[in-house]
Amino acid sequence: MLQNKAISILIKLIIAQRYLAINSLILALFTSILEGISTPFVMLILQELGGGLFNISQIPIIIKNIVELYATFPKSWHLLILFVTLLSLTIIKNIFLYFSNININNLQLKVGFLLRKVCIERFLKLEVSFYNRSNIGTLLSFVNEQAQRSEILSSQVIEIIREMLMIFILLVVLIGLSPELTIISVISLLVISLLFKAVLNSVRIYGRKAANSIDEFSSFITELLSGIRVIKSFKSEFRELERADKYLTNRYVAELGAFKYNSAIVPLTETAGIILLLLLLGVGSSVVSATGGGGLPLLLTYTYTLLRIIPRINHLNSLRSQLALLSGSLEVIHDFLSSTDELHLPDGQKPYRGLTSGINFENVSFTFAANSEPTLKNISFPVKKGTITALIGSSGSGKSTLADLVMRFHDPDSGRIKIDGIDLREYQIASWRNAIAMVSQETFLFHTSIRENIAYGCPDATKLEIIEAAKKAYAYEFIQELPEGFDTIVGDRGARLSGGQRQRIAIARAILRDPDILILDEATSALDSNSERIVQRAIEEVSRDRTVIVIAHRLSTIEKADKIIVMYNGRVAEQGTHEELLALHSEYWSLYKSQVSVKEQIIQST
CATH class of the missing domain: 3.40.50.300 (P-loop containing nucleotide triphosphate hydrolases)
Known part of the structure; x- marks a missing residue:
């Protein structure tokens, strides 16, 4: 279902948010216990509605204790007490379920936050040489779609544990109701689980293919948008559209293959569940024949409890399938983090003075x-x-x-x-x-204000210091002519400024940094x-x-x-x-x- 490398990073992410995970599981445990406790009350209500005829020797011990407790009250109160108790247990159980869901969703968002932060920290740690040979689109996919798919895994792991707790508690109730029928149920469920193993393996394989196709498509889109001017100047729109069609087709085929197997899980589980239910009703009918009408409430309660389990098994199998489908994205991120773990220059010990x-x-x-x-x-x-x-x-x-x-x-x-x-x-x-400060031919400006771009290397610089740097870089005059002055947003990579203006902003940035060495x-x-004459005067100044x-x-x-x-x-x-x-x-x-x-x-x- 999950490969070892995906498990290792997922465990680390969940451990980092262990308090949320533990809270979710504690709430899930209480929810499961309340689910189990409330189930016998259904049999008691059915029995009361049927005339209150109990054969004390034939009913499970847990129900016998409840009967003895509420039997101390007047008979006319019995049905009301059962209704109020069942309703109260259901309300409390769903309050716990609500807070459990909140914690699980919070855990998912926190894991996504942490996963993206880890990737961004690695981006900033890697040296320039890495980016010279890497595709930016692939790197972007790690903090976008791949991270989004990966963060869902954390919540699904907790949900799987919660569903297993629910199923376990309900199985305990089923054993209390009828050990014989429960043995048949468990054997049948194990057979069903084995049948689904091959389907889940196929989902995992296609999930990894889908994750790889996302990387390829992200790389293509980044390249397309970065080179849009070249594409249009050479009238290559149709050729690029054909390339897009190829990448989209690859992604479509991979994701469709995954969803074909994934979509088969619930129908197969439901069909198997109905077969199991019919089998148990057939076997359970002998209980009714052997005990007369008194066994009917037990059989109905057993069936009711089993019907509470089957949807949870459906959901559990669906979660396992989703885990297999999405694990490919976490594996891709794991591969990136592990392959770049040592790709940074060793730091020295001496501070430069x-x-x-x-x-x-x-x-x-x-x-x-x-x-x-x-x-x-x-x-x-x-x-x-x-x-x-x-x-x-x-x-x-x-x-x-x-x-x-x-x-x-x-x-x-x-x-x-x-x-x-x-x-x-x-x-x-x-x-x-x-x-050191560097001013290069291809000046990079951030999509922020002129003020923030000048102060990028010295974020604590005062307004007067920024203005003085702009004057020395011969940039103050044109900045003042802009509609919003120093608060003007320069656009992506400084696209709203001319080449000479961008260079002077970069020189002002270098002047404000006051470097020992200028490149x-x-x-x-x-x-x-x-523009060269103006910039040259600014260079002489810096x-x-x-x-x-x-x-x-x-x-x-x-x-x-x-x-x-x-x-x-x-x-x-x-x-x-x-x-x-x-x-x-x-x-x-x-x-x-x-x-x-x-x-x-x-x-x-x-």
Whole structure:
């Protein structure tokens, strides 16, 4: 019904909410006991309505005790006492049942909350390299549909225990009424359970297929929505609709297969129950013949109690089927959590307290998991405190990868990055990253206000500090022109702002953070000339008195850098100042001349 890996994580989730689970079970126990106690009163009422003829020697001991108790009252009160007692027991039982249901639903919601939180904590713990090779749609499904299906399992486990308690108590009553008929009932129920085992196995198999199809469909939808501009520009709507049809069909087939088996549970159980009931009525009729009319109330009560059990067995089998159907989702989440348990960089012990001398790259090499060739090969150069170091080179030369190593998104395969002579891996990741700000070409803004985006790295910043940072980033003027000023919502990824405006907000965010080290990853390459000039002035403002690493495409923006590192095919080809590199008449000289020539051609053509 449930695989071991699904059981292990489900038990942990339920134990985390053990008080709710225990309360639910205690309430379920009281409900079951009251259910069992109230059942004999049905026989007594039937007996009273039939004239009150009892053969004391033939009735069960529990009913005999009740008879002796209420027989002390006047006979005219007997029926009223039985009615009031049965009604009172039923009301109290259903009050317990109500609170039991509340606790079970509360447990389900708490487990869902905890499961989503565990997944989100893992998302935040995993390093950037994991996301470079993962599909966001699949990850989203863990906290959406898969978690929603998984949380239901917790309530179903408690419901199964509750139904089993109910059935057990009612079986005790049945044994008290007629041990012979109960033996026949139990044997029949065991046979029925064995017949359903194959059906439940099929439900579990299709449930896992359904869970996998949900992952695939979520991945497709995320990709479709993320690439909607590309899809429309290439008029590929029909092709994407065909892909959608394929994923939807796979999901439909998997879920339909699961529901076909799942839907067979209740009809089969009910049919088996009716067969059992008819069998018992046939056997039980001999009791009536042997005892005369006095045995009729017992047979009717036994049948009534059995009819109370059969729907619970139906529900129990339905719950078991649902458990098999939904367990696939919990298995998928378990696989994700177990497979990513060790996929994070080891944290250092030393707190970072500020740069005193500089950063030094010593024979640094790095290879991405998906590549066979190293992206960086024996990189060595120093970055002195308070200087501007520029990284240039063709696309794929390793510039951004080097910046990611500084951010400690990855660790080198070999070699070391030393901070004031200490290996970067010895520093606490949080304290190190708190001292760095990065402004990249693809600026990411959250779907919140401009104020919140600027203060993202410093959530306790005052209003005046945010305004001052905006002024230094040359963003204050355009912010004031917006309808809601600093309270303007920027839209998804900052879609309501222009590229230059987004960059200036990102620079204001970096200025407010007041970092020791600033990384500028082609921060102006995607801007028009007017926006570039404004952003460049903002960059000069944020770069003042800091250690800056600039990744540049346009060489005109880094001519004043203290050192320029020319990278080629993952190696350092040249390094020096602008003038020194031009004098070499080599790689940098060729790049610079080619950009000057292009610029002259553009000027001449205009």
